[in-house]
Amino acid sequence: MSCSRAAVPARLFLAVTSIPVGNNPVGLAIAPNGDLYVANSGSANVSVINTTTDTVVGGPIGVGGTPVWLTVAPNGNAYVPNSGSNTVSVIDTATNTVVGAPIPVGAGPIAVAVAGNNKVYVSNINGSNVSVIQFDPTLTIINPTQGTIAGGTVVTINGTNLTGASVDFGGIPATGVSVNATGTQITATIPPGAAAGPVTVTVTTPGASASLVNGFTYLLPVHATSLVATPALSKLFPPHVYFPYLTATLTDQVTGLPVPGQTISFKIGSNLVGTATTDAQGVARFNETLILTLILAHGGYDAEFAGGSTGSAILSPSSDHAGVIEP
Incomplete structure (x- = not known):
């Protein structure tokens, strides 16, 4: 008589590595460059880990009080809600440096989401509200750069953070202004000019204004x-x-x-x-x-x-x- 033995499942072995960071690490986010950013709520800083070598990159980056659930946007900026100081810190992940001063938001910011148009939404757990951060617009180019003084030329303006923008040419508002979904391009119809010659093109958003000095030239017909x-x-x-x-x-x-x-x-x-x-x-x-x-x-x-x-x-x-x- 023969007997058979039941198959014994192979034992699963796991390798666990510990990477020292700051006190009370909470939030984690991966940047476009592959690095991992860790919000250390107990030490008011952010640690950076190289995910290829699983080693800490540089020293901790100081932020506000009690940082929690940070987010990294597609543009490479890391947004860190500091629940203890009611602010959001911005870190440039290309240089691992803090950009500007912390941004005031509501009470107890805990989580951040970044929209495709680069608006930043912050949930404030103690304020029962959501803060919306819109960064200053930047302008790179306008096309075409010339048009008749009678107005009516359709132009495109490229830049960043252009959502909700209005446009004026030499202080005269443009018409037909529209902004694409990512907030990177404006289409507008130029108004009649006050006189022939160059004028400054100014774009104004809920965040701030930006200008192309002498960016457009009015021509006589x-x-x-x-x-x-x-x-x-x-x-x-x-x-x-x-x-x-x-x-x-x-x-x-x-x-x-x-x-x-x-x-x-x-x-x-x-x-x-x-x-x-x-x-x-x-x-x-x-x-x-x-x-x-x-x-x-x-x-x-x-x-x-x-x-x-x-x-x-x-x-x-x-x-x-x-x-x-x-x-």
Whole structure:
């Protein structure tokens, strides 16, 4: 007769390592770099452990009184609720240094959660409430950097901590402002500018404000022009001037209005014979009496506008050729 023996389960052996830290360790959190952060509630500090070697990295990092359930955000900042001092300490896990002063929150902060837009929420066990921390915005770039003074250009502004932002250009509020879910990009429509030139772009959030000095430049719109030269009125034989002026009229083709105060050049062939400034009716006049012979020899003259600007637009160049007619 044979007998069988029941299988004996293998014994499970466990290796337990003790890593000395501060007094009364409570909260644990892993940083993006793989290090473990330990809140030592009894010694008001945080220990850092290298999880590859299971050794303590550097000395303990001092925080507020009675730190408890800390959290490390995706950006690498560790947020430590100090329940004994009603504050939150921020540790940069890249340098293992405390960032700024402790942030006051409610009574008895015990736990922290970080939203995707970098807002920090703190539960206050003794205050029966939750504190919301929004950090100062930062700005990196705006695109495009130029637009017409009439407004309406849509821009994007990149940065951090932009949730809840408003935007102004040279002190004038933008419209259509929206912020993406992570609080890293704003889309806005620029307002009309007060004047052409650079302005400071300011972003304001519930946390604070940040600016791009001279970050956007308002440009005058470009208007096409038309220049109409009036034919010279002369009697050919014998040469005689019936009207002693060459005239040219400059018009803004966008507004349809005459353009005063602009310089018109009068040429015969390739020779500049003189210039004149347009009056309130957009008309420039140049005396033709002494150049009639040249006008007749070339079959007329040319009027040219090299371009210019007004307070509201840049004016494009234009030109015209006028012949000679006999009444």
